Amino acid sequence: MNRPDREAVVRRIMERAVPPVPPELYADVVRRGGRMLRRRRTARRLMWLLLFAVTVAFVVWALTARPWVEPPSETTPPLTDW
Template sequence: MSRADREAAARRIMVGTPPRTARELYPDAVRRGTRILRRRRTTRRLLWLLLCAALLAFTVWALVAEPWTRPPSETTPTLTDW
């Protein structure tokens, strides 16, 4: 099949009316689509919840640990005035 034949066949397919589907497929497709949307929504909500929990844990850690302050020195300074 040459390129021109393939292009002509593709045009015939695109111009023609789409084939009719069986009526019993519609409820299955709706049920499957609803299930997929419900899973996506649940996954999105769980990821947002996980993000909020991580943000809360980081905030609590930062408030308790105060990583922005200088840690206390481990040794005492030398006494020079004696």
């Protein structure tokens, strides 16, 4: 099947009349769509809250542990009484 034939077949499929949708199906789809949007919004908010909590926990840990400071050497005794 060459390109013009395929395009003609696709045009015929797209120009067919759309079958009527039962009215009770529309209400069901709207209800499910609303529920899906609420779940996505809740999941997104929970993810942002989790990211914020992890960030706060990391900042608190970094300020208390101070991992960028070199620990004092304990292998050499301190020099006293030169």
